[in-house]
Amino acid sequence: MTATRRPTLADVAREVGVSAKTVSRVLNEDGPSSPQTRERVLAAVAKLGFQPNLMARNIRVGGPDTTVGLVVPDLGNPFFGTVAGGMEDTMRGRGLTLLMGSSAEDPERERVLTQTFLARRVSILMVVPAYGADHGYLKAPRAAGLPVVFLDRPGVGLSADCVVSSNRTGVHEGVSHLVAQGHRRIGFIGDLPAKLYTRRERLAGYRSALEAAGLPYDRALVTGAHGQETAAAATTELLGLADPPTALFAGNNIVAMGVVAQLARAARKDVALVTFDDLPLAEVLEPAPTVVAQDPAAIGEAAARTALARLDGDRSRARTVTVPTRLIVRGSSRPPRRTRASADADG
Amino acid sequence: MTATRRPTLADVAREVGVSAKTVSRVLNEDGPSSPQTRERVLAAVAKLGFQPNLMARNIRVGGPDTTVGLVVPDLGNPFFGTVAGGMEDTMRGRGLTLLMGSSAEDPERERVLTQTFLARRVSILMVVPAYGADHGYLKAPRAAGLPVVFLDRPGVGLSADCVVSSNRTGVHEGVSHLVAQGHRRIGFIGDLPAKLYTRRERLAGYRSALEAAGLPYDRALVTGAHGQETAAAATTELLGLADPPTALFAGNNIVAMGVVAQLARAARKDVALVTFDDLPLAEVLEPAPTVVAQDPAAIGEAAARTALARLDGDRSRARTVTVPTRLIVRGSSRPPRRTRASADADG
DNA sequence: ATGAAAGCGCTAACAC
């Protein structure tokens, strides 16, 4: 089996006995062409199995490639997968293809990946910023007209469009719900590192809810985790406090899974729980977790729409789109049992 | 803010006062270059923010682009996301970037996506075939040296490398486990359509396990579902039979979620369950599902390794790599309660 | 150690 060279425009032209430009015209429905040549060109294309080289085309046309570069921290996390899906659905109509890669939450890898996207002359760049990354190096490409959109978290060192969930108000709502159920001591297990945007925003929502309820902010009740195991450990730690919380708030989907697992193992059905991000099979768990659900597909769509508007010439200043979260009340956010601690507090 | 033109090699050359080729040499560490020119070129590159145009490079070099095209049926399904992650980890060392798109399980969309990948001259093409798709059109590119690997399901109309889970033996093992627990009537809820490769293979494993145990194959116990809701309905249907199953086997992760949810809603903890694919938070569910776990990351890695070997000149005939599944026994596969039906059967 | 010219596969701009 010899590796046959892929046919080019010129090969097709030769086959038909016309010029390359004519073939190009037929294929791109550019200028006019007689029905007959049209026919014959198409036949030759089919016969040779010709496939236009998009790279060559793009290079000549000079415009950007019809791809969208997307950097996420983790391909296996369904949250980002669903974001990508929403994005793709919105982009398909424009003939844009997704270039996708994982930064593994590592700024260096994010940078390398971004650079190869730039080298490919993507039409649009979408980035879920890795913690600690600086995006100053995107200033020039952005100034040159490349739409840049940050997802889930704002970028650093660069003012660009950004699409995030309503972290603060979402958490506020979730925590207020716990307060309304009668909880006075509510633990917060955020993501890590503590300076991560989502962590800060969500913690702010937690604090504002406490404040609104006239409840004190107790640092001992606030911790963080990265991954299911550390979230489980954090749960154990909070529940082991001298004056333990009667309810917990979990700061993202992974943390939530760790907390749910640990509460189940410890058979602590008495501890109320609200999580950020919905969980698969949530309604089946006992108790079923009350959640502040994000809408990842909507995030992807919003990002796509924003970027396409830029591509279409929108030169207004960078804006932040906030995609609303939704509180889904299930069984896990029940009122506190009256323990000695809470009885004391009430007294 | 004027849209500054992106600098080219020639711009850098002009800035330094050397020829384009010299700049090219420095950047690619091709031929020799004096330390001084090197220095000055690098400085100019940094100053102008020059970014080589990969498309232009590839076009001249003639080889394929350093991208890998991957087509999956659903970006939001973590199974495929994890496959992609495993793949990417293996590819990164070779400087390959992932082009990823969703076919939405639609042959037409799969074809369009594949064609744009071909037009981009990807180095490798990876496809999770949509049901009903025919891949004959990939013969020519494959003959021309493009490594093609099918994932999860074999391709149709084209003999190419393929990486699949050990569907048949995995299910055999899972069903045999139920048999060993004393179950005699085991329902099978596969995926749909019924002719889908994974469905057929898994059903074959079910039948072979029954046969090995000397149990009859009862068509009434075999059904299928697509999506969580229909899986729940199928569960209800099977359990409503005159002579209902005491155990169920769920044919994939989505079906599994529907079955778990329905069993929970119906409070049927007496029904044993084994699922294909592990579930998030499985250990926390009550009862915790026994599963035949796939290893999606390993599938991605195996696919990547196979394709890279082809890229490196491996011309041996197409092979199928089978990635082993693993039976994880949890609480859901308990022995049957003695019901009248089973007592009759035993008598 | 460096440069000039030619060309990768395609299309823009102008012929005719």
Place this chain on the structure above:
DNA sequence: GTGTTAGCGCTTTCAT
């Protein structure tokens, strides 16, 4: 309606 020429940004080849 079709062909010619030039050139996108880069690298190859061959000089120097």
